Amino acid sequence: MGVGLAGYLKRLLPSAEVSLVEPNVEYVSCPFSNLVISGLRDLSAQTFRYEALSREGIRIIRAMATDVAATLRTVTLSTGDKLPFDRLVMSPGISFRWDALEGYGESAAKVMPHAWKAGSQTVLLQQQLRAMPDGGVVLISVPPALFRCPPGPYERASLIAHYLKREKPRSKLIQLNSNTRFSKQPLFTDAWQTHYGTMIEWRGASDFGGVTRVDAGTMQLHTDFDVERGDVINVIPPQQAGEIAQRAGVADATGWCPVNAISFESRRVPGIHVVGDATIAAPMPKSAFAANQQAKVCAIQVARMLSDLAPQATTLANTCYSYTTAETAISVSGVYRSDDGNFQNVPGAGGMSPADNQSGLAAREAIQAVDWFSAITRETFG
Numbered sequence: 001m002g003v004g005l006a007g008y009l010k011r012l013l014p015s016a017e018v019s020l021v022e023p024n025v026e027y028v029s030c031p032f033s034n035l036v037i038s039g040l041r042d043l044s045a046q047t048f049r050y051e052a053l054s055r056e057g058i059r060i061i062r063a064m065a066t067d068v069a070a071t072l073r074t075v076t077l078s079t080g081d082k083l084p085f086d087r088l089v090m091s092p093g094i095s096f097r098w099d100a101l102e103g104y105g106e107s108a109a110k111v112m113p114h115a116w117k118a119g120s121q122t123v124l125l126q127q128q129l130r131a132m133p134d135g136g137v138v139l140i141s142v143p144p145a146l147f148r149c150p151p152g153p154y155e156r157a158s159l160i161a162h163y164l165k166r167e168k169p170r171s172k173l174i175q176l177n178s179n180t181r182f183s184k185q186p187l188f189t190d191a192w193q194t195h196y197g198t199m200i201e202w203r204g205a206s207d208f209g210g211v212t213r214v215d216a217g218t219m220q221l222h223t224d225f226d227v228e229r230g231d232v233i234n235v236i237p238p239q240q241a242g243e244i245a246q247r248a249g250v251a252d253a254t255g256w257c258p259v260n261a262i263s264f265e266s267r268r269v270p271g272i273h274v275v276g277d278a279t280i281a282a283p284m285p286k287s288a289f290a291a292n293q294q295a296k297v298c299a300i301q302v303a304r305m306l307s308d309l310a311p312q313a314t315t316l317a318n319t320c321y322s323y324t325t326a327e328t329a330i331s332v333s334g335v336y337r338s339d340d341g342n343f344q345n346v347p348g349a350g351g352m353s354p355a356d357n358q359s360g361l362a363a364r365e366a367i368q369a370v371d372w373f374s375a376i377t378r379e380t381f382g
């Protein structure tokens with residue numbers, strides 16, 4: 001959400017010099033990418049450019065940040081240049097812990113795609129599903145928490161099952177999960193029973209569903225007591241904050257970034273703020289909605305601090321939509337306070353969609369999901 005934050009900050013402080021360090025010409029959105037995998041959406045609808053930010057007076061630097069010197073207040077770029085800053089806001093996203101799952105690395109991802117960063121991997125998984133014969137087996141490996149988009153693997157399972165039901169009805173999908181519970185579990189399992197019957201099988205950690213080793217050569221996933229072979233295998237690897245967060249020193253031993261909940265300033269490195277999936281912000285989830293909220297609040301607080309004003313506690317919200325079929329969705333929402341510098345649930349606020357398959361609510365939630373995606377991308381990219 002660095003892109004959105006740059007825009008918000010420039011609007012709050014029109015005279016400030018705001019620079020966005022971004023090596024890519026285009027951004028490919030992870031939200032709604034599961035619809036691409038299942039053939040319900042084109043990748044071009046997920047792809048956005050940055051020209052609108054330039055028109056707002058934001059300096060776009062086409063380079064990668066390779067290091068941060070907090071005491072010198074400089075960012076080293078892949079070009080070798082050093083960029084000075086008064087306040088640095090980092091939105092490093094996630095990186096994969098390639099060494100955390102035996103047998104799975106960047107070469108294995110070309111055979112067993114993760115598709116957890118949208119783009120070529122999204123297309124690869126889509127192509128593999130199309131090429132799979134009817135009666136094939138799709139395996140999804142879900143890593144231990146924490147990871148980006150907690151309900152994402154289960155939305156993916158739903159939409160892949162939707163594709164299989166329509167195009168390859170003799171096929172099966174098996175989820176192997178390193179966790180005992182998951183986000184929106186009652187709603188997902190109810191939807192799976194209603195729409196897909198026995199096509200989806202889910203095994204959690206208590207059923208020894210956690211994957212311990214992968215073999216891309218034989219297309220097998222190993223658990224503590226079993227081996228599963230798949231025709232298409234989606235391995236979502238363990239994750240941590242993006243690599244630049246590690247080099248900047250804002251990530252702790254967990255691999256994630258502790259922040260002050262009021263200002264999103266790093267608890268480890270003063271003068272640097274961190275927003276989005278990289279943060280330790282529980283009970284706020286690692287979702288796009290939450291990241292957008294964090295970016296807006298962080299922009300306000302940075303603007304205050306640059307204006308010699310103290311940051312102020314506020315309330316943040318999150319709503320996360322997940323598709324269960326092409327035309328139905330479920331959601332979970334939360335509201336959070338930041339009074340003492342920590343995130344806290346607001347009692348009685350938020351909750352999951354009601355378990356109601358008859359009223360048409362799930363269809364309306366799918367429409368709301370589209371409206372949300374359109375609004376957030378228009379607001380961010382113009």
